[in-house]
Amino acid sequence: MNSVAIVGTGLIGASFGLALRKAGFGGAIVGVSSRNAIADAVACGAIDRGASLAEAAGEADLIFLSQTIGRILDSVRHIDAFVRPAALVTDAGSTKCLIVDTARQALTRCQFLGGHPLAGKEKRGAAAADADLFRGRPWVLTPDEPAELETAAAWDFRGWLERIGARSVVLDADAHDRAVAVTSHLPQLASTALAALLEGAPAAQLAGPGLIDMTRLALSSYDLWRDILATNSDHIDRALARYIQELEHLRENLRTRELQREFERAAAAAQAIRAR
Amino acid sequence: MNSVAIVGTGLIGASFGLALRKAGFGGAIVGVSSRNAIADAVACGAIDRGASLAEAAGEADLIFLSQTIGRILDSVRHIDAFVRPAALVTDAGSTKCLIVDTARQALTRCQFLGGHPLAGKEKRGAAAADADLFRGRPWVLTPDEPAELETAAAWDFRGWLERIGARSVVLDADAHDRAVAVTSHLPQLASTALAALLEGAPAAQLAGPGLIDMTRLALSSYDLWRDILATNSDHIDRALARYIQELEHLRENLRTRELQREFERAAAAAQAIRAR
Numbered sequence: 344m345n346s347v348a349i350v351g352t353g354l355i356g357a358s359f360g361l362a363l364r365k366a367g368f369g370g371a372i373v374g375v376s377s378r379n380a381i382a383d384a385v386a387c388g389a390i391d392r393g394a395s396l397a398e399a400a401g402e403a404d405l406i407f408l409s410q411t412i413g414r415i416l417d418s419v420r421h422i423d424a425f426v427r428p429a430a431l432v433t434d435a436g437s438t439k440c441l442i443v444d445t446a447r448q449a450l451t452r453c454q455f456l457g458g459h460p461l462a463g464k465e466k467r468g469a470a471a472a473d474a475d476l477f478r479g480r481p482w483v484l485t486p487d488e489p490a491e492l493e494t495a496a497a498w499d500f501r502g503w504l505e506r507i508g509a510r511s512v513v514l515d516a517d518a519h520d521r522a523v524a525v526t527s528h529l530p531q532l533a534s535t536a537l538a539a540l541l542e543g544a545p546a547a548q549l550a551g552p553g554l555i556d557m558t559r560l561a562l563s564s565y566d567l568w569r570d571i572l573a574t575n576s577d578h579i580d581r582a583l584a585r586y587i588q589e590l591e592h593l594r595e596n597l598r599t600r601e602l603q604r605e606f607e608r609a610a611a612a613a614q615a616i617r618a619r
Numbered sequence: 620m621n622s623v624a625i626v627g628t629g630l631i632g633a634s635f636g637l638a639l640r641k642a643g644f645g646g647a648i649v650g651v652s653s654r655n656a657i658a659d660a661v662a663c664g665a666i667d668r669g670a671s672l673a674e675a676a677g678e679a680d681l682i683f684l685s686q687t688i689g690r691i692l693d694s695v696r697h698i699d700a701f702v703r704p705a706a707l708v709t710d711a712g713s714t715k716c717l718i719v720d721t722a723r724q725a726l727t728r729c730q731f732l733g734g735h736p737l738a739g740k741e742k743r744g745a746a747a748a749d750a751d752l753f754r755g756r757p758w759v760l761t762p763d764e765p766a767e768l769e770t771a772a773a774w775d776f777r778g779w780l781e782r783i784g785a786r787s788v789v790l791d792a793d794a795h796d797r798a799v800a801v802t803s804h805l806p807q808l809a810s811t812a813l814a815a816l817l818e819g820a821p822a823a824q825l826a827g828p829g830l831i832d833m834t835r836l837a838l839s840s841y842d843l844w845r846d847i848l849a850t851n852s853d854h855i856d857r858a859l860a861r862y863i864q865e866l867e868h869l870r871e872n873l874r875t876r877e878l879q880r881e882f883e884r885a886a887a888a889a890q891a892i893r894a895r
Contacts, residue, residue, distance in 0.1 A: 461827050481825055512824065525816060526825045530833040533813055536865040538885035540801060540858075541892060548788065549757055549802045550892040551737050556832045557806040558889040565882035576873040582816075583870045587863050589812040594859040597852040606841035609814035613834040616817060616826040 344499045345370040348403035350396060350418055351410035352376040352384035355435050355460065357472035359407055360389030362507035365474040373399045383469035400425035405500055408434035412442065412570035419446045419455070426453040431496035433458045437523065438574040439485045439516035447487070456497055457485035457516055459523075460509060478508030485516040524578035528571060529586055532579070534560035620707075620775045621646040624679035626672060626694055627686030628652040628660035631711050631736060633748035635683055636665030638783035641750040649675045659745035676701035681776055684710035688718065688846035695722045695731070702729045707772035709734045713799065714851040715761045715792035723763070732773055733761035733792055735799075736785060754784030761792040800854035804847060805862055808855070810836035 347363065349356040352374040360372050374381050374390035381393035400406055400422050408415045415436045422432065430453045436442045439457045446455035462480040464471060482504050486492050492501065492513065504511055514522065538561035541550075572579060596602045623639065625632040628650040636648050650657050650666035657669035676682055676698050684691045691712045698708065706729045712718045715733045722731035738756040740747060758780050762768050768777065768789065780787055790798065813830075814837035848855060865881075872878045 461825055463827070480827075483825070522825050526830050527827060529816075530813060530829050532866065532869050533809055533833060534829075534889075535882055535885040536862060536869055537806060537809055538889040539865055539881055540805075540861055541888040542884050543888075549737055549759070549798050551739070551756075551803060553806050553810075553836050554802050554892065556835050557809060558885075558892065559832050560829050561882075561885040561889040563882070563886070565879045568882065569879070572873050572878065579873055580870060583866055585816055586812060587866055587870075589815055590808065590859055590863055590866075593808050593812055594856060594863075597848050597855055602848065603841045603845070605815055606811055606837075606839070606844065608818050609811040609834075609837040610839070612817040612819075613810075613814040613837040616830065616834065 344404035344496070344503070346403045346405075347372045348375060348394075348399035348406045349373070349384075349390060350375040350399070350406065350408045351414065352380045352390060352469050353409065354463065354467050354469070354471050354476075356407065356409035357384045357387060357389035357469035358462075358474065358476040359409060359435075359460075359507075360384065361387065361472050361474035362477055363503060364388065366503065366506035368503065370404075371402070373402065375399045380469060384472075387469055387472055389469055389472055396422065397425045400430075401427065403427070404430055404496065406430060406432045408432065408436070411567075412436045412438060412574055415442055416445055420449045423450050423452050426450075428453055429496060430454075431456060431494075431500055433500065435460055437527070437571050439483075439519045441574045443485055443487065443516040454491065454494055454496055456491055456500070459483040459485070459519065461527075462509075475508065477504075480509060481512045482509035483512045483514055483519050485514055485519050487515075489513075520575050521578045524575055524582040528575060528579045529582040531560050531563060531568065532583065533586065534558055535563075537561065620680035620772070620779070622679045622681075623648045624651060624670075624675035624682045625649070625660075625666060626651040626675070626682065626684045627690065628656045628666060628745050629685065630739065630743050630745070630747050630752075632683065632685035633660045633663060633665035633745035634738075634750065634752035635685060635711075635736075635783075636660065637663065637748050637750035638753055639779060640664065642779065642782035644779065646680075647678070649678065651675045656745060660748075663745055663748050665745055665748055672698065673701045676706075677703065679703070680706055680772065682706060682708045684708065684712070686711075687843075688712045688714060688850055691718055692721055696725045699726050699728050702726075704729050705772060706730075707732060707770075707776055709776065711736055713803070713847050715759075715795045717850045719761055719763065719792040730767065730770055730772055732767055732776070735759040735761070735795065737803075738785075751784065753780075756785060757788045758785035759788045759790055759795050761790055761795050763791075765789075796851050797854045800851055800858040804851060804855045805858040807836050807839060807844065808859065809862065810834055811839075813837065 384390045443457045460482045538558040660666045708731045719733045736758045814834040
């Protein structure tokens with residue numbers, strides 16, 4: 344690929360531009376974003392210049408939609424008229440079913456391949472961008488059919504994912520959304536619910552490091568979560584139901600040996616995700 | 620005070636000995652523990668020597684019970700015959716009602732003042748002891764009556780708490796147990812329940828830093844928790860019920876604006892415990 348359009352030059356988009364440059368990509372990188380975000384992304388070297396969506400999409404071999412979910416859906420609905428037929432459109436949305444379904448309907452003139460890089464940091468914006476943000480982290484790809492990974496454009500993109508150090512994981516969109524409901528969306532709501540209980544409680548003066556860990560996600564802005572929760576609510580509903588059931592089970596067994604079994608199961612699972 | 624007995628020379632007991640020495644305490648510090656634990660505590664300078672409970676209690680002005688809750692209860696039941704009448708017996712148990720009630724019955728010859736230093740680290744044992752472990756951390760005292768804080772022995776002890784940098788917090792035993800049910804015991808069970816859901820899940824390969832934070836407490840050993848859960852089960856039951864209710868509320872509002880309000884309340888509470 345010779346030309347990349349990054350639509351949305353926040354933390355993820357700008358980091359992708361920096362990562363491509365660090366990995367040796369010598370083609371054009373054009374950004375589509377607000378005036379301020381473009382200035383920040385140019386300043387840090389993530390993109391060469393800004394452009395309109397129509398102009399950027401008309402030139403690019405790879406169009407990377409690294410916006411919020413709602414804006415990715417908008418871009419997918421409007422981009423078809425501008426794209427080159429050999430181009431690949433991909434995205435960084437945190438939920439996949441609705442985006443993939445929308446792209447299947449709206450994008451008729453070039454290939455779409457859903458993606459989700461599981462990377463981030465507490466700071467937002469191009470000023471916090473990092474060429475190594477994706478190194479060693481999973482980058483989920485959600486083709487409808489395995490053949491979608493084998494097109495020339497997909498091979499080219501996957502080669503660059505490998506060069507920037509991301510670990511490709513192929514899942515169907517529904518399996519992705521079910522998995523992140525448990526690994527990401529449920530932890531967020533578990534933290535939010537815990538912190539909400541502390542509101543105005545004198546108990547808060549006894550906060551220790553465990554409570555600090557368990558309420559860190561609760562600091563997250565709702566702006567980042569609205570679209571995620573709205574576009575994955577069925578899987579999140581089921582994950583919450585399972586979590587509540589597990590909590591009820593612990594509650595019924597506070598004085599029994601069953602609790603020891605639950606602690607041991609939980610510790611083993613917590614160890615397992617650290618061993619990767 | 621001229622002589623201290625530390626009963627249980629693990630992380631908390633040995634750190635208390637080191638903290639006293641660093642703060643300038645020049646009297647005797649005798650430890651009561653297993654042979655190996657005594658050797659470790661002597662080696663790190665936390666105690667001068669080991670002794671039997673009878674011998675150590677017979678000499679000490681301050682007797683600090685820094686054992687597991689079950690063993691603190693045993694010590695409290697057996698120590699009365701040995702203590703000097705001017706001595707103060709205090710403890711480091713993570714729950715207070717049962718210990719304070721037991722001491723009220725069993726300790727008739729000297730004063731008892733319940734305590735709970737909210738300090739710790741992931742490593743256990745005297746080898747991990749730290750003279751600054753209590754610095755800036757709350758140390759809860761749970762007198763039955765305010766006058767118990769005004770005895771000569773209590774003043775002396777409270778002066779040393781100040782010198783080692785601990786922040787004294789006075790609560791009645793039930794208020795303490797209700798507070799730590801929310802700030803400590805509920806976060807533990809919330810983490811254990813979350814990690815238990817990951818067991819065998821393919822989802823685990825998508826673990827990010829949020830899930831790592833939220834499952835750190837789940838690594839805790841049940842050995843440390845059995846006594847805590849058994850001796851505070853009523854307050855923990857109520858805390859779990861409130862938590863489940865809050866989770867159900869989030870679950871019912873995944874697509875409504877009410878969720879924004881809950882995120883904002885939770886973020887404010889999470890900020891508040893960090894601002895202390």
